[in-house]
Structures are given as structure tokens and as C-alpha cells.
Amino acid sequence: MSELRYLRLRKLKNALMLTLMLTLAFLTFLPLLLIIGSITLEGIKVLLKAGVSFFASLPPKPTDVSLGGIAPALIGSLISSSIALSIAASIAFISAFLTTEFPNNVISRVVEVVFRSFSGIPSLAVGMFVYSTVVVFMRTQSLIAGAVALSIVGMPYAYVYFTSALRSIPEEYREAAMSLGMSRLKALRYVYLGISRKYLLSGLLITFAKIIGDTAPLLFTIGFVTNAYFMGLDKPSNALPLLIFIYALSPYEIYHSVALGAAFILLVTLIALFEIAHAVVKEVRL
Amino acid sequence: MEKRAVTLAVIGLFVLAAVAVVLGFISFKTPEAPSGTKPEVMSSTATTSATSAGKVAISGAGATFLAPQMFEWARIYTQTKGVVVEYQSVGSGAGRDMFFRNVTHFGASDVPLSKELYEKYRGRVLQIPVVIGSIAIVYNIPEIPENTNLCLSGDVIALIYKGEIKRWDDERILSDNPSLKNYLLGKEIVAVHRSDSSGTTGAFTIYLNKVAPNIWTKDLVGLTVDWPADKVAKGVGGKGNEGVTQVVQTTPYSIGYVELNYALLNKLRMAAVKNADGYCVVPNETTIVNAVKSAFKSGLAFPQTPLDDWSDVPQKLMNAPGRDSYPIVSFSFLLFWREYPKELAGAIKDFINWLNTEGQGKTIVGYLPIPEEVREINLKALQIIEGR
Numbered sequence: 001m002s003e004l005r006y007l008r009l010r011k012l013k014n015a016l017m018l019t020l021m022l023t024l025a026f027l028t029f030l031p032l033l034l035i036i037g038s039i040t041l042e043g044i045k046v047l048l049k050a051g052v053s054f055f056a057s058l059p060p061k062p063t064d065v066s067l068g069g070i071a072p073a074l075i076g077s078l079i080s081s082s083i084a085l086s087i088a089a090s091i092a093f094i095s096a097f098l099t100t101e102f103p104n105n106v107i108s109r110v111v112e113v114v115f116r117s118f119s120g121i122p123s124l125a126v127g128m129f130v131y132s133t134v135v136v137f138m139r140t141q142s143l144i145a146g147a148v149a150l151s152i153v154g155m156p157y158a159y160v161y162f163t164s165a166l167r168s169i170p171e172e173y174r175e176a177a178m179s180l181g182m183s184r185l186k187a188l189r190y191v192y193l194g195i196s197r198k199y200l201l202s203g204l205l206i207t208f209a210k211i212i213g214d215t216a217p218l219l220f221t222i223g224f225v226t227n228a229y230f231m232g233l234d235k236p237s238n239a240l241p242l243l244i245f246i247y248a249l250s251p252y253e254i255y256h257s258v259a260l261g262a263a264f265i266l267l268v269t270l271i272a273l274f275e276i277a278h279a280v281v282k283e284v285r286l
Numbered sequence: 287m288e289k290r291a292v293t294l295a296v297i298g299l300f301v302l303a304a305v306a307v308v309l310g311f312i313s314f315k316t317p318e319a320p321s322g323t324k325p326e327v328m329s330s331t332a333t334t335s336a337t338s339a340g341k342v343a344i345s346g347a348g349a350t351f352l353a354p355q356m357f358e359w360a361r362i363y364t365q366t367k368g369v370v371v372e373y374q375s376v377g378s379g380a381g382r383d384m385f386f387r388n389v390t391h392f393g394a395s396d397v398p399l400s401k402e403l404y405e406k407y408r409g410r411v412l413q414i415p416v417v418i419g420s421i422a423i424v425y426n427i428p429e430i431p432e433n434t435n436l437c438l439s440g441d442v443i444a445l446i447y448k449g450e451i452k453r454w455d456d457e458r459i460l461s462d463n464p465s466l467k468n469y470l471l472g473k474e475i476v477a478v479h480r481s482d483s484s485g486t487t488g489a490f491t492i493y494l495n496k497v498a499p500n501i502w503t504k505d506l507v508g509l510t511v512d513w514p515a516d517k518v519a520k521g522v523g524g525k526g527n528e529g530v531t532q533v534v535q536t537t538p539y540s541i542g543y544v545e546l547n548y549a550l551l552n553k554l555r556m557a558a559v560k561n562a563d564g565y566c567v568v569p570n571e572t573t574i575v576n577a578v579k580s581a582f583k584s585g586l587a588f589p590q591t592p593l594d595d596w597s598d599v600p601q602k603l604m605n606a607p608g609r610d611s612y613p614i615v616s617f618s619f620l621l622f623w624r625e626y627p628k629e630l631a632g633a634i635k636d637f638i639n640w641l642n643t644e645g646q647g648k649t650i651v652g653y654l655p656i657p658e659e660v661r662e663i664n665l666k667a668l669q670i671i672e673g674r
Contacts, residue, residue, distance in 0.1 A: 061361045062354040063650055131389075139388050140345070220384075223345065224374035226357065227364040236345060236372060246375055249528055250354060251551045 036267065043264020046257045054261055059226045059243070062252045070262045072225050076237035079230075080143050080222060081212040084150035088211070089204055091151075092158035100166040101184055119156035124216040126152045131220040143237045146222030154211040161203025165196040202277035209273040213266060215241035240266050342633045343370040348381025348394030349485060350526070351545050352618045355417055355653045356394065359645055367640070369633050378485050379509075385621050391634065393621035396485025398596035410624050412592035412671070414664045415599075415617035416641055418654040420574045421490055422549035423557040423614075425541045426534050427454065429469040435558045437462045437566035440497030440605065440613065443559075446541060447477050447494070448501055449518035454539060462560065477515040478533045478542035481523030484509055489616040490543045493604045497613070546574075547652020561613040562605045569612045574654050577611035578603060582659050592667045593624070617656070624670060631673030638667050 047054055050067040057069035095115065099108040130149040135141050169192050177187035193200070223236025224246060230237065244262050247255035346356065353375035360371040376384070378395040385393030386407075398404075398413055423443060425436060442458050445451040451458060454470040463470070480487045488509045494502035506514070515521030522537070524530035527548040534542040534554060541557075546569055549556050558566035567573050582588060586602045589595065596619070605613040620641075626634055642664045646655040656664075 058361075061358045063358060135389055136387050141389060220376065220380065223372065225370075225372050227361055227372060228343070228370045231343060231370070235343070246353075249350070249526060251528065251531075251548050252354060253551075 039260065039263050039267050042260040043267070046261035047264065049257075050261060058229070059247075059258055060254050062250070062254065064254060067254065067257055067261070070240070070243060070258065070265075072229055073238040073240045073243040073262065074265075075230050076143060076146070076222065076225070077212060077240040079233070080147045080150060080218075080237065080239060081208060083144070083147035084154055084211050085204070085208050087147065087151035088154035088158050088207060092155050092207075093162050093200075096159055096162035096166055097188060100163060115156045115159040118152075119160070122216070123153045123214055124219065127217040127219050127221055130217065135221055138234065140234070141221055141223035141236045142234045143222065144233050146218050146237065146239065149217035149221045150211045150214060153214055153217050154207045157210050158203060158207040161206060162200060165199030165203060166192060168199060169195050198280050202281045205273050205277040205280075209270050209277075212273075213241055213270055215239075215245045218242045219245075342629060343372065344392070344630075344633060344637060345372045345374075345390045346381075346392040346394055346620070347374040347376050347384045347390045348621075349378045349396045349618060350375040351396055351419060351485060352394045352417070354547070355618075355650055358648065358650050359641065362648055363637065363640060363645070367636065369637070371637065377483075379483070382621065391622075391626070391630065395619050395621065396616065397488050398599055398617075398619055399621075401595065401597045404595045404597055409593060412622045412624060412667050413596045414592050414620045414622065414638065414641075414667060415596075415656055415660055416620050416645075416664075417618050417649060418574055418578055418656055419489075419616050419618050419652075420546040420569050420612060420654070421486060421493070421543050421614045421616070422546045422554070422569050423541065423543055423559055424531075424534050424549050424554040425557055426538055426555065427470070427473070428538055430466060430555070431469075434466065435556070435566070435568055436466065437558045437560060439560035440494065441501060443541075444494045444498040444502040446475055447479065447513065447515050447521075449477075449515040449521065450501075451475065452519045462566070473539040474520055476520045476522055476537050476540035477513070478522050478524055478530050478537070478540050479511070479513050479515075480526070480530060482510075482525050482529075484526075486527065486543065486545055487511060489600060490614070492600050493614045496601055496604045545652065547650075550652055559613050561611050562607040563609065563611075565609050565611075567610065567612045569614075571654055573610050573612035574615050575657060576608060577606040577613065577615045579657050579659070580608040580611045581606040582657070588663075590663060591670070592622075592664060593670060617660075622667065622671065625672055625674045628673035631671055635668050635671050638671070639665065 046067065050069065054067065054069040055074060056071050058072060059070060060066065060068035092115075095111050098105075099112050102108050127149050130145055130152070134145040134148055138145065173191055173195060174187070177191045182190065218239050219242065222239055222242065224242065225231065225236050225238045240262050244259045244266070247259035247262075250256075353373065356373035356375075360373050363369070363371050373394070374381075374390075378397065381390075381393045382395055384390045396419070399407065399411070423438060427436070430436060438459070439462060442451060442462070445458065452474060454473045454475055455467075459470065460467055488507075491502065491507040491511055495504060495507045506512075513521050513523075516523075522533055522540070524533040524542070527544045530542045530544050531548050531552050531554065534540050534544075535552065544554070548554070549569075556568060558568045560566050561577075581603050584607060588599065588602065600616050603615050603617065606615075622634060622638065625631075642656075642661045646661065649655050
């Protein structure tokens with residue numbers, strides 16, 4: 001009898017805790033859902049109103065009625081992030097390989113500490129640094145300066161993902177490769193890359209997402225071009241997050257709409273990138 | 287199977303990058319191709335970017351306040367003249383830095399160069415006021431009927447931000463607003479101000495110091511201020527004009543100061559401000575332009591060329607006399623070098639000329655064209671600027 005009551009009590013407790021946990025989990029997700037929901041709703045409205053030309057035209061003047069588009073920012077974002085990703089990923093990969101293969105080397109230790117602490121530097125500071133070096137040296141803001149700033153911001157992320165990918169390779173494989181007489185580079189090429197390629201790829205994608213969504217490093221480095229599409233790699237350009245930031249702060253309704261449309265496009269891109277990264281890793285079987 | 291997925295993803299990424307670059311170059315070379323809603327814009331950018339030899343683009347950076355007007359001007363100028371003009375709103379301070387370091391071709395600032403900076407760049411930098419801005423004193427008192435304007439004198443505004451007038455039914459407020467006696471019962475004033483460094487705060491405190499030097503002392507003038515109201519009364523900060531706007535909108539019995547366009551576009555209630563001759567004046571196109579005209583006629587010495595020292599002009603513009611003069615007005619300045627590379631000097635001069643002629647007819651809500659007197663001074667720049 002008492003045992004039955006005890007069981008019932010436990011079930012009750014279980015149910016109680018479960019509802020509590022679910023509510024709390026829901027509450028944590030709520031702000032996120034609201035943000036995604038509102039951007040999606042408003043963004044789709046804007047996109048429907050502006051049509052395909054939203055991707056191909058220049059942003060509007062404050063007094064315009066038609067929404068125009070975000071072409072300069074799209075082009076600028078894609079080019080600067082692609083350049084930044086290739087710089088960040090190659091340096092991060094070489095460093096990751098170095099610190100995994102020679103973990104006790106002095107250089108490796110320094111590299112490790114530098115990269116790990118780098119991720120804590122505010123990205124605005126990176127922007128200021130690139131401004132006072134690259135931009136002032138080139139005497140103009142440019143796509144390249146923006147890409148350099150973005151690559152510095154992305155590098156520590158890429159490094160962390162790449163090291164964890166390379167370090168996840170089981171020691172047996174490493175030993176097997178070595179005992180076959182492979183050099184470290186050969187082992188990397190024929191053994192490690194094959195095993196860790198999915199983690200590497202997901203790291204690459206997440207770094208790309210980080211780079212394409214960051215505003216602060218671009219604030220003083222890339223310029224804010226709204227009257228031309230593309231003027232050259234060494235000339236000022238624009239970027240999606242920057243456009244959203246500047247337009248959202250302006251008092252004009254039309255700029256708020258453009259910012260929402262751009263935010264929706266950025267959001268879709270980011271979610272897609274993370275989803276692909278997630279899907280790639282999930283498939284892994286060793 | 288997995289391998290294919292990974293390869294596909296990698297290829298996808300590269301295609302994305304390639305498309306980006308190709309798209310860039312296509313629009314760079316043949317901009318007619320992705321013809322959207324504004325074909326005339328594209329062809330005009332084409333003429334500038336396609337002429338590889340004399341490719342000229344003018345870039346500027348500075349005040350956030352000026353940004354919408356500059357976006358408007360830059361687009362129209364790019365369309366009609368085929369020279370690309372770009373403007374970034376990074377704030378007056380950063381904009382000046384970019385200008386002085388030659389990162390951009392012109393700077394924009396809500397305040398003229400200080401005496402010190404002017405002396406440092408004397409004879410090398412031109413200051414050109416391009417629009418009149420104005421600060422609106424906004425409030426949120428639900429009880430006041432739509433058709434009535436609160437009237438505040440400079441002294442009263444200073445005392446509110448000083449924290450010495452704490453309630454809306456204070457005698458000193460009521461004496462200027464006898465008809466509102468019954469509406470302003472016992473509510474505490476929330477004084478909203480900028481929390482960030484801002485040209486708006488600079489202009490606002492210059493005004494307070496000019497009209498009430500004993501209440502608002504010199505040490506309370508600046509881009510950032512240690513607000514007395516925060517300590518002894520209900521003072522609140524907001525970031526940017528949009529921040530102050532939002533706080534005032536959502537806080538009953540608050541008062542704030544914002545650039546006129548924020549007040550107009552957000553439909554905030556604006557106070558009439560008592561001017562030098564004791565008239566209560568609401569900010570609008572007539573009263574603001576009149577204020578500048580009246581200041582220029584008042585016998586004060588204003589600079590005669592863009593190379594002169596403009597540092598005390600904001601102070602001279604404030605609290606102009608006359609029945610129709612709104613007392614809180616200011617200029618927004620563009621900064622130009624006296625010397626530019628040869629291929630650029632002509633374009634810069636044409637831009638300055640355009641800004642002071644056609645451009646003045648293309649000002650947008652909240653920004654007012656400068657009067658004829660000032661345009662004449664500005665146009666002297668055309669003789670001063672030279673290519674080297």
C-alpha cells in the first residue's frame with residue numbers, strides 16, 4: 001500500500017519536474033523564436049514588396065518610395081567574406097596542424113595561447129587596428145581592408161575548430177601511419193584529412209557564418225558604398241551587417257524596411273550554413 | 287556517399303564565392319545587365335567606373351545627423367553628374383579622424399573645428415556649412431491637449447537639466463504657461479539626455495550656457511556631460527537620437543532634446559522655446575531659417591571665407607532675436623582640404639558648387655537650406671581649392 005503511494009508520489013514528482021523543465025526550456029528559446037519570427041515575418045513582407053530587384057538594385061534615398069535593393073552590400077559581403085575565409089582558414093589550418101603535431105614545441109605553445117586569447121578581443125578593436133594600419137596605409141577604406149579585419153576575427157574560431165578536428169583523430173591511426181613510414185605531411189594528406197574532413201568542413205562553415213555576420217570589424221574598414229555596385233578590391237564597398245546596422249539606426253521608415261529585408265537574407269544564410277555544418281558532422285562514422 | 291556530400295558542400299562554397307566575384311565584375315563592367323528599378327543610376331555609375339583612366343569617386347565620412355541628407359545628395363549627384371559620391375555615418379569624431387588621415391576626401395561634423403584644431407590646420411582646411419540643423423525640445427505629457435504647445439524658456443530648460451526644477455507644476459514653468467495650470471499637477475519631470483558622446487549634446491549645452499550662463503556653467507558644456515539631473519532628480523540617458531526618442535515616447539512626464547528630424551518623423555510633441563526677444567517659438571522651416579538670417583544681421587562678426595575660424599559660430603547662432611526666430615539652431619559642416627590631387631580637385635569643386643546651388647533645393651525633412659548670405663561665403667571655396 002505504502003509502496004504504491006510512494007510510486008505515485010514519484011510519478012507526480014516526475015511529472016512536475018518535467019513540466020517545469022519544459023517550461024524553462026521554452027522560456028529560454030522564446031526570445032530566440034521571437035527574434036527569428038519577427039525578422040522572418042517582416043523580412044518576407046519587405047521581400048515580397050521589393051521583388052527580385054531587392055538583390056540587384058542600389059539602396060533607396062531617404063525620400064524614395066520604392067524600396068530599391070541591397071546589391072552593393074550583397075556583393076561586398078560575399079567578396080569580403082570569401083577572401084577573409086580563405087585567409088583565416090589557411091593560416092588557422094597550418095597553425096592547427098603545427099600545434100597538434102608538435103604540442104610541446106615553444107612556438108606551438110605561443111601560437112596556442114595567442115589564438116585562444118584572440119577570440120576574446122572585441123571585434124571592434126580588430127576593426128580599429130586594421131583601420132590604423134591597413135586603411136591609413138592604403139589611404140582609403142577597401143574590400144581588402146574589410147577582408148583582413150574579418151579574417152582576424154574569424155581566425156581564432158577556425159583554429160579552435162580545426163585543432164579539435166585534428167586532435168579527435170584516434171592515436172592508433174597516427175601510430176599506424178607513422179609505422180608505415182609516412183612523413184607527417186603525408187600522414188596529414190592520406191590519413192588525417194580523410195578522417196577529420198567533416199569536422200574540418202563544419203569548422204570552415206561555422207567560421208564563414210561568423211565572418212559574414214560580423215559588423216564591428218567592418219565599421220571603419222570597408223566603407224559604406226550605396227551609389228555603385230563594385231569599384232574594385234582596393235576601393236570602398238559595403239556589407240550586409242553594416243548596412244543593417246546603419247539603416248536600423250536611421251529615423252527613416254524606408255531604411256528600416258531595407259534593414260529588415262537584409263536581416264532576413266542574412267538570417268537565412270546563417271541558418272543554412274549552420275544546418276549544413278550540423279548535417280555534415282552528424283553523418284560521421286569512424 | 288558522405289564523401290559526395292562533403293565534396294558537394296565544398297563545391298557549393300566555391301561556386302558561391304565565384305558567383306560573388308563574377309557578379310562584382312559584371313556590374314563593374316557592364317552595369318546595364320542586372321537592370322533593376324533604377325536604370326539611370328546604373329548607367330551613371332558605369333560612366334565613372336568604366337573610364338579607367340580618370341576614375342573619380344569622392345568619399346566622405348562623419349556626423350550621423352547629416353547622414354540621411356548626405357545619402358540623398360550623394361545619390362542625386364551621382365545620378366546627374368556621373369561622379370560617385372559616398373558617405374559613411376561614423377560620427378563627427380571618427381569622420382574628422384578619417385578626413386585628417388586622408389582616408390576620405392571630405393569630413394562632416396556637427397560642430398566646427400575647435401580653436402586649437404583650427405590653428406593646427408590654419409590655411410589648409412576649409413569649413414563649409416551645408417545645412418541648418420535644429421534641436422527640438424520634446425516632451426511626453428499625456429494631459430496636454432494636442433493643440434497647445436508647452437512654452438519653455440532657456441532658464442527653465444537649464445534648471446530642469448540641473449535638477450533644480452523637479453516637477454511640472456513648478457512656478458517657473460507655470461508662469462510661461464498659465465493656460466496649462468490644471469494639466470501639470472504634481473508630476474515629477476524625467477529629464478532625458480544622450481548617454482553617448484554627441485554633437486547634439488554639444489549644441490544643446492552651448493545653447494544653455496549662452497542663455498543661462500549662471501545656471502548652466504561652462505564646465506557643463508561639451509559632447510558628454512556629467513548631468514546634474516541624474517544625481518538630484520530623475521535623469522535618464524538614451525543612446526543616440528533614436529534612444530532619446532524612444533525613452534521620451536515610453537516615459538510619461540519626460541522631457542528630452544533631439545534633432546528636429548527625429549522629432550518630426552516620430553511625431554513627438556515639441557515645446558515652443560522662448561527666444562531672446564521673449565517670443566515662444568516652435569521649430570519649423572520658417573523659424574529656423576529666420577533665426578540664422580537674424581543672427582547674421584544682428585551685428586555679430588561672422589567668418590567671411592571657408593578658411594576662417596568658425597569655432598565660435600555655433601555660440602553666435604543661438605538665441606537669435608526676432609519674432610520668428612527659433613533659438614536652438616546650428617550648422618552642419620563639411621571639411622575639405624585646400625589642396626587635392628589634380629584629377630580630384632575639379633570634381634571636389636564641382637561638388638561644392640552643386641551643394642551650394644542645386645543641392646540646397648534638395649534638402650529633406652528636418653534639414654534646412656542655408657541662407658543666401660552663407661552660400662556666398664561657401665562659394666569662395668571654388669577660388670581657394672587647387673589641384674597639385
